[in-house]
Amino acid sequence: MRTLARALGLLIVMTVLTGLVYPLVVTAIAQIAFPREANGSLIERDGHVVGSSLIGQPFDDPKLFWSRPSATTPQPDNAASSGASNQGPTNPALIEAVKARARALKAADPGNTAPVPVDLVTTSGSGLDPHISPAAALWQVPRIARAHGLPEKAVRELVRRHTEGRQLGVLGEPRVNVLELNSTLTSLR
Amino acid sequence: MTWNILLQYGLFFGVLLVLVKPLGGYMARVFEGERVWLDRVLGPVERLTYRVLRIDPTQEMDWKDYALAMLAFNAVGAFTLYALLRLQGVLPWNPERFPGMSWHLALNTAVSFVTNTNWQNYGGETTLSPLSQAAGLTVQNFVSAASGIAVLVALVRGLARRSGKTLGSFWVDTLRATLYVLLPLSLLIALVLVSQGVVQTLHTSVIAALLEPTRDEGGHLVLRQVLSMGPVASQEAIKELGTNGGGFFNTNSAHPFENPTPLSNLVEMLAILLIPASLTYTFGKMVSDRRQGWALLTVMFAIFVPMLWLAASSEQAGNPALSHLGVDQTATALSPGGNMEGKEVRFGIAGSALFTTVTTATSCGAVNAMHDSYTPLGGLVPMWLIELGEVVFGGVGSGLYGMLVFAILAVFVAGLMVGRTPEYLGKKIEAYDMKMVSLAILVPAAAILVGAAIGVATAGGRAGISNPGPHGFSEVLYAASSQVGNNGSAFAGLGGNTPFGNVLGAVLMFVGRFWIKVPVLALAGSLVAKKRIPPGAGTLPTHTPLFMAMVFSVIVIVGALTFFPALALGPIVEHLQMVAGR
Known part of the structure; x- marks a missing residue:
């Protein structure tokens, strides 16, 4: 006791x-x-919160850079309920999903025959990944340039300016924040 | 393997090794009751606690009293947490008005956090009020870790003392572990994490306007994004440091608010290994032979590094099924490449594979990438590390006491080979001790296999499987391993939140924790009473490469023989299928 x-x-x-x-x-x-x-590293515009620089947002407008696919429900990039696909590597559903994503990307840019960078057709762990790899951003440059009537070089330069290198030169991976990149892109118009 | 991966891993191990000695030495002083520099701030709190609870800090306990106190403390913790989770709907600080948990989910969650498992059959941001997170889960994150350290310290005293009876005071060890080790380190780590972007606020959500509206599954237009928040950093720090692993959010350390940058990722991985690695030095210091600690640390590294290599190279090699679809999985300066399903771009392959190996070598179970989506061999690594008994670094306290159990087994096997009475650190190892060692090794292994068998043999167990084929079996085997091993990571496609899954899981976690802890304390009680025999010509020295190789072999052989048949049915056959392109 x-x-x-x-x-x-x-x-x-x-x-x-x-x-x-x-x-x-x-x-x-x-x-x-x-x-x-x-x-929450919030981004504000005119006094309104338009997102967090750490949390991804979904994009499927051909005029904007697309983010990574998201497995959250009921809508993609649902920051109130993070989640992953949890599909195993030999799961036929994974293969079908990747196929469909690659098809959608190519449909938006029929002339692009380069292989699609893997992060652009796979879902992230959190469903909220704010980044894509520089390769995934560069893959989308021809489509964006055409949609905005800009030279590809200018769009590539925009991607380069939004590319974050490895932290301390060593850690992690180079990456591009899609929300920030698209915000800049829309403010050009 | 790219150069950058090797560089990242080299940096990680370098920083870890630099910290082992100072922290290990500091912890030895804490548990030998010496004054440490934090005494000026925390000493009054410690002494006030003794006075209020009428504990005499100089009064030591024999192993039975120690075990009784440990069990009582854990039982009280489990009942309190269960009540809190059931009643959260009527308790304050619940702005999202989450209802109380069902009885079976609350049971599973309470056992899960008291046993340092942090298996999560719920989604944090959609189920738990801030009160439940802070006063329930965070508290158990601290005290379950502290009580693991306490049991280890008792075992080390059993080895260090001669012809004694007592092992120290459970109350004092638990309180000092929390006050002088876990709290200050957590505070420091939490603030570093906040500087990187981990949120720490009393608000529970912020609403943002989406730049481009989207549609939900029903086709309805969605214009806003609700950003879930809360006091995350404070829980994050102890989640890692205490090798607990229960995330604030559903997707754990993959969530950008829990782990926003590569640097926060490095800090979190260091926090997981910091105490388990440093305790080897604490052990060496307390038994007055530091070589003994370094020897065990070397064995841990010898298992860890090849497993890390297997995980990283398997994930970097990617998924052959995707290559046929015109998907580029090569690693370049502009792309992480590899198997990116369930991984975050900022961590890539290097930061994900290391986190996975770290979190399952220990009993942490936090994840920054989804193990369910790993390649078959990449997923075999965490599963097998857990099944080895989490002695490669292992949980805070629990890892090293598991390792010491294996060291004693290695001494015994070596003794059989040359026909001498086995002894470890001058203590003769006898029949009773070997019984306790066998219990601590065999009962969890049996529980994993029986648990997995029940999981696949019953309709209730099979109902949760989400991936077809051998991968579905891997999900069940992983769940049984993770819960018995008190790890808490998962092949998370497995839906476990059913009365069946919750109750079976609670039983497995309970067995996995206390069926080791109690024999370990009995072993400590037996060892402490023995005289110390001076080393003679026939003594097997236990700090040499020969002995390290013995311990290494015993761990690997026991782990391989016990689990190879089960692994062959899951990840290994899936790997062969994947390579064959089926």
Whole structure:
């Protein structure tokens, strides 16, 4: 009985320390030291939130760069319910889905015969991946250039400016933030 | 393998190894009751706790009292968490008005977090109120880790002390592990993560206008994006540091708000391995022979590195079925290439494969890529690492006590070979000790195989399978391994949230945790009473490459013989099918 009472007592102490004091202290310091990051790295335009630079948005307009496919439901890039396809590598449903995505990409740009970069036809782990690889952005350049009546060189330059290199020169992969790239693209018009 | 992958991995191991000695030495001081520099801030909290709970910190426990206290503490934790999850609908700080959980989901979740498993049959952002996340799950993230460390420390004392009876005080060890190790490190890691973009706010969501409207499955126009948020960073830090693995969001560390950049990815992986790796040094210091700790750390690396290589090369090789479709899977300076289904571009193959190996070598189970979508051999790596008993680094505390159990088994096998009485660190290993070692190794292995068999033999178990063919069997085998191993990662296509799945899972997690912890404490109680025999000519030294090779072989042979038949039915046959193009 004494052991149980002590166990309960210790749990209460721990709940106060780790369940209450700790998260509140972290919140307080985070809100003071990193207010933008702590609140979701939001992008605002004219006082309205138009997204987060960390969270992907869906695009299927041929005039815009497409993001990676998303497996969230009921709509793609649902940031209130992250999710993945969880399809195994030999699952016929995966093969069919990839085929359909490649077909849609080529239908939007019939002249493009280059093989499609893999990240553009596979769903991400979170369903909210904000990035595509530079290769996936460059693959879409001819279509975007035609749709906007811009020289391909100018669009490639735009992609290059939005390409983030490896962090500290080593970590992770080079990548392009699709929402930021498309925001710039639409503001050109 | 590209040069960049090798560079990223070299950096990771370099930083980890630099931290092992300072943190390991610091933890030894904490558990030997010495004053540490944080005493000035946290000492008053520690002493006040003793006074309020009427605990005499100098009063030590024998193994039975220690085990009893540990069980009582975990039981109280489980009941409290169960009640919290059932009642969250009527409790405060529930802005999204989530209802209470069903009895079986609450049971599964409570056992899951108390056993340091963090198996998640629910989606965090769609099920749990901030109160449940903070006062329920975060608390168990701390204390389940702390109680794992406590059991390890008790075992180490059993080896270090001679002709004793007591193993220390469970209350003191748990409290000091939390106050002096887990809390300060979590605070630091949480703030680094926030600087990278991990959210930390009391708001639960923000609404954004989509740049291009989209349509949902029903064809309805969707104009807005609801961004789920919350106090994520604080939970994220202890999720990794305590090798818990339960994410704030459904997709865990793949979610950009949990793991936004390659640097946050590196920090999270380091946080997972930091304590398990450093504890080997703590062990060496506490038994007054640091070579013993380095020897075990070397064995861990010897298993870890080849498994990492297998995971990374399999994922980088990609999926042959996609190559036929005109999809480019080559790695270049502009594209990660490889098998990108279920992976994030910012991590690519390198950051995903390393995370997967780290999270399953330990008992963490956080994921930044979906293991269900890995290539067959890439998915075999995490599964087999879990089945080895998570002794390669392993969970905080639980990994090293598992490793020590294998070291004692290796000593015993070596003793049989040359016909001498086995001894480890001067302690004679006798029949009772070997019984406890066998229990700790065999019961979890049997539970995995029986659990997987029940899963595929019953309609209730098969109902959750989402992928056809051998991959479906892999999903079930992975789930049984992960829950018994207290890992918590999953081939997540498996739908486990049914009364059947929840109850079976709760039983497996319970067996996997306490059926090891109690024999380990009994072993500690037996060892502590023994005299220390001075090493003689016939003693097998336990810090030499020969002994490391012995431990390595024992772990690999036990793991391979036990699980190869099951693995052959899942990932191995799937690999052959994939290569054959079927």
